[in-house]
Amino acid sequence: MPKDPNATVIMLATGTGIAPFRSFLWKMFFEKHDDYKFNGLAWLFLGVPTSSSLLYKEEFEKMKEKHPDNFRLDFAVSREQTNAKGEKMYIQTRMAEYAEELWELLKKDNTYVYMCGLKGMEKGIDDIMVSLAAKDGIDWLDYKKQLKKAEQWNVEVY
Template sequence: MFIVLMSFNGLPWLFLGVPTSSSLLYKEEFEKMKEKNPDNIRLDFAVSREQTTDKGEKMYIQTRMAEFAKELWELLKRDNTFVYMCGLKGMEKGIDDIMVSLAAADGE
């Protein structure tokens, strides 16, 4: 995976969500990739038991993605955008709600 990301010509944007920071797999490796290629990778974490939103609520992956919802929506409208999601089924509704509201606001 790391070799693919290092040779990838696009812009991978990784959202990683876990309960505790000790559960973040490959965090150091991802951060090194970002350090070496700051314009070629985006990396955002959601650590639900350690981070909170501005409202003091737990930071879940769908909450972190909501912070970038408009930018994500613009990317999703492009023909060359690919999305791979892996995680608990419970996060699906939150992400779907964000995208559906943006699509509706955009007349989609």
């Protein structure tokens, strides 16, 4: 987790990939630390097949209720939700709804992205970012390498 308490932390999870982010969020919003008080933005995107598989939903909604200025929460339920085009709602489909905002955040030095879960989500997210970066004349794959080197793009997929 970034040391900067004013950072933007974007978490992208599918299924059980939510586990490390739950601990991030607990540290940010529920635990008391003398040396750390989170004042930034934590934005969680959680993708699952059915709403019954939304792990820790009530817990995350409580965090959002208690910290509305610091926590955003978006679910993508692929077998139950669709986007405006009628496509299944995968994590990258949900992210596409906020594409411009996410791209602006990614251009900041204090934004950190963490991805954990099924390997399949990585390509879908790259596909969104390629077109957004291209609008600014940036090659996404090169930019992503820079983010990784700066420890701002962290991926653990399986």
